[in-house]
Amino acid sequence: STRVRPRALPHVPLDDYELPQPTADGDALRAAVRGRAEHLGRQLRAHGVFARSITLRVRWADGRSDARTGALAQPSALDDPLAAAAIDLLGKLTRPERLVRAVSLTCPGLIAAQGDPALFAV
Known part of the structure; x- marks a missing residue:
């Protein structure tokens, strides 16, 4: 008999x-976060x-x-x-007096999609 192993969910890398x-x-900052969200969305759909x-992770000017x-x-x-959702987090995290050097987005707790593959066109 052949054992069936569940497919492992992909790791979406953290890239600043x-x-x-x-x-x-x-x-x-909103434009940068939006760009990261679009990149992340493409990765999620591809997988x-x-x-x-x-x-949302923000790296400040001081490191x-x-x-x-x-x-x-x-x-x-x-x-x-x-x-x-990411832009909402940005509003809660940033302050006008703090300079941001980099942003990144990740998605903890991914779940496998069920259904029509056409919904996931990259």
Whole structure:
């Protein structure tokens, strides 16, 4: 008899997006986070998994870093819900007087997608 092994969920790597220069500009930070969310969404869809939560990590100009994790309203691999949740975390984490050097997003607690592969077009 053949043993069936469950497919391991992929590890989505933590990669910092280094900003061109440290900034506290809200528009620039939201654009950077949105770009990271779109990149992460493509990775999730390529692997056929959903995120249940998202973690935003901010590296400050002084080299220190902070992170916040938030639950998504429902599991998703779509750019808009990922970006909205990440931008919400950004608003809770950043302060106007602190310069940000880099941002990154990860999704702890991935779940395998069931259903139509067309929903996961990259």
